[in-house]
Amino acid sequence: MAIHFQHVSYQYPSGSYQFYQAINDISLSIPSQGEMIAIVGQTGSGKSTLAQHMNALLFPSSGSVDIFGSTIRQKRDKKISYNHLRKHVGLVFQFPEYQLFEETVQKDIMFGPMNFKISAADAAELAQKAIVQVGLDETYLKRNPFNLSGGEKKRVSIAGILALDPDILVLDEPTSGLDPKGKSQMMELFTAIQKQTDKTIIIITHDMDLVYRYMDRVIVMHEGRLIRDESPDRLFHRKNLAELHLDYPETISVLAAIKAQFSLDIDIYQKDMDAALVELRRAVGK
Amino acid sequence: MKNIVIGQYIPGKGLFYRMDPRTKIISVITLMIAIFLLGSIPQLLVAFSVCAVMMWVGNIPVKRVIRGMKPLIILLLFTFFFQIFFNKEGKLLLDEVMHVTVVSVLGIVLWTIIWRLLARIGKFKTVLLLAYIMGIFVLFRFLPFGYSFTTFRFAIYEKGIEMSIFVIIRLVIIISLSTVLTLTTKPTDLTQGLESLMRPLKIIGIRSEDFALIISISLRYIPTILDEAFKIMAAQASRGADFAEGKLKDKVKQVISLLVPMFIIAFKRSEDLADAMESRNFVPGKPRTRIHELRFGWTDIGVGVFTLAALALTIVLKVIG
Ligand SMILES: Nc1ncnc2c1ncn2[C@@H]1O[C@H](COP(=O)(O)OP(=O)(O)OP(=O)(O)O)[C@@H](O)[C@H]1O
Ligand SMILES: [Mg+2]
Numbered sequence: 001m002a003i004h005f006q007h008v009s010y011q012y013p014s015g016s017y018q019f020y021q022a023i024n025d026i027s028l029s030i031p032s033q034g035e036m037i038a039i040v041g042q043t044g045s046g047k048s049t050l051a052q053h054m055n056a057l058l059f060p061s062s063g064s065v066d067i068f069g070s071t072i073r074q075k076r077d078k079k080i081s082y083n084h085l086r087k088h089v090g091l092v093f094q095f096p097e098y099q100l101f102e103e104t105v106q107k108d109i110m111f112g113p114m115n116f117k118i119s120a121a122d123a124a125e126l127a128q129k130a131i132v133q134v135g136l137d138e139t140y141l142k143r144n145p146f147n148l149s150g151g152e153k154k155r156v157s158i159a160g161i162l163a164l165d166p167d168i169l170v171l172d173e174p175t176s177g178l179d180p181k182g183k184s185q186m187m188e189l190f191t192a193i194q195k196q197t198d199k200t201i202i203i204i205t206h207d208m209d210l211v212y213r214y215m216d217r218v219i220v221m222h223e224g225r226l227i228r229d230e231s232p233d234r235l236f237h238r239k240n241l242a243e244l245h246l247d248y249p250e251t252i253s254v255l256a257a258i259k260a261q262f263s264l265d266i267d268i269y270q271k272d273m274d275a276a277l278v279e280l281r282r283a284v285g286k
Numbered sequence: 287m288k289n290i291v292i293g294q295y296i297p298g299k300g301l302f303y304r305m306d307p308r309t310k311i312i313s314v315i316t317l318m319i320a321i322f323l324l325g326s327i328p329q330l331l332v333a334f335s336v337c338a339v340m341m342w343v344g345n346i347p348v349k350r351v352i353r354g355m356k357p358l359i360i361l362l363l364f365t366f367f368f369q370i371f372f373n374k375e376g377k378l379l380l381d382e383v384m385h386v387t388v389v390s391v392l393g394i395v396l397w398t399i400i401w402r403l404l405a406r407i408g409k410f411k412t413v414l415l416l417a418y419i420m421g422i423f424v425l426f427r428f429l430p431f432g433y434s435f436t437t438f439r440f441a442i443y444e445k446g447i448e449m450s451i452f453v454i455i456r457l458v459i460i461i462s463l464s465t466v467l468t469l470t471t472k473p474t475d476l477t478q479g480l481e482s483l484m485r486p487l488k489i490i491g492i493r494s495e496d497f498a499l500i501i502s503i504s505l506r507y508i509p510t511i512l513d514e515a516f517k518i519m520a521a522q523a524s525r526g527a528d529f530a531e532g533k534l535k536d537k538v539k540q541v542i543s544l545l546v547p548m549f550i551i552a553f554k555r556s557e558d559l560a561d562a563m564e565s566r567n568f569v570p571g572k573p574r575t576r577i578h579e580l581r582f583g584w585t586d587i588g589v590g591v592f593t594l595a596a597l598a599l600t601i602v603l604k605v606i607g
Contacts, residue, residue, distance in 0.1 A: 052520065055524055057520045057523055057524060058520075076530065078530075081528075081531050082528065082531070083523075083526055083528045083531050083532070086523065086524050086525070086526050086528070087526065090524070091524040092524075093517075093520070093521045093524070095517075097547065097550070097551060097554075098514075098517050098518045098520075098521040098547060098551075099518065099521035099522060099525065099543075099547065100547065101542065101543045101546035101547050102546075111525055111527070111543065112525035112526055115525060115526030115527050115536075116526050146550060160525060161524070161525070164525070164526070
């Protein structure tokens, strides 16, 4: 297992001598290969906090995390370098404003690789590859990152991590703030990367359509606890998702409504609209 | 980290919480002046007991007051030793010859290492520091062996001891007075009180409302900006620039990668705030109403009378003495 959580809890200090329990007793294993994992859960359920434990940005208040053979415990050990772990596990943050700082997009993307002792020439090449991957063209390389739109900034910040070529990719709400086409483009990119390299990709999202359509495994967080870790199919077959502040994918809810309204005999569990249409045609006998 | 900046205010009930911030500010200043007028150790001790009674009446947690003194311990120690070493009045109490020799210097190096090792453990840092300083003198005095570089005299006079105790008590009283103020007054109330007190300065062109607004916005935003700084540091660390690691050469780049987004975010935040304030009809310099009007109550009158009496008494003492 590439990343292994053992009874991890984390408390944020809040105010003097008070703490806020953001995640609570999480145990979890993530392989380095072959999975598209979604983390879902209501706002404030601890998803981002969990993600920051995966590349040793946060140190657990109790429990331990194994990351590619390094064990992360309560205190940061000053003698040990944790920096190399960030090359293994690439984490893209929820808000891109927090990292852009260079005067050109190109330099900003090169920042990561160059921190890991990759030569400037090679880093420039990586930047060029990454910017095309995230669906922007090369003219963006010369632009000032602060003049980009929100969605463009998001793409640049993803490119900045892709250029590191990490073994596991963790993305905190990578599709928020993108238009519908951009969303599916971005998801296609991640599935393509996953197919080509067989890397594990972890995506935090609120979008159940994406979860159902693209992911192999879904982790549900609720008030700091991990309450489900199963396939999206199993999750969406459950009846009481609203209690977890989750929703059903569009296809399931639309087909379920049609099924109830016209008492048709249809299989409502279809992953995308095309499949749903095929199933509908079959049911009405065309 | 955050709790330092937000201030020391702890929510609670009691005499001092019921007071108007203006009375509190003026009383604390007046009492400080009174303390400075006192001229002898017995008088200060009386003042000290009065302070203690006041804190007891006002339900002030003594632990917090002592903790408030921690950052000033170096200052206290410094004044203490300064008085002891350099005040050469009164009777001679102690006169020793100190030897700077090979052995005593070696001893001090060893002693320093022991001190640093013990300090690693963490607890009782101040006591350790004191023990360390005392230890140096003991070593200079009792290790006159080996090649002697030089010697010097170490003398303590009566007045030195007296003055150092005097100054320490005075400082302790003054620090506790101001701690009582900051412990029981919200930063926002404090600025509102200051604003109200400084209003007469309008005559010489200082607009106290602007001043108060600047302070309260800063107070409000310092924790937010700090939070943001931590987020930026995390984001850069995940691109391989960990602030806790890296050589000096990398540090420069790391600092830039922190400061640029910080400034951008701070400017953006201030623009947003300005827009939000203007869209709620804030016009700089125009009079504003308040949710919480400051109002004097019976406690204020009582404390005011007490303060004036204390000041009058010290003036009388000063004149007679
Ligand atoms: N820096 C911080 N200091 C104090 N509390 C924090 C901090 N960051 C997060 N929290 C708290 O921890 C809890 C979990 O936060 P987290 O960011 O992990 O939630 P999330 O699941 O990612 O939510 P969202 O879907 O809105 O991104 C929240 O209740 C939040 O208030
Ligand atoms: Mg989040």
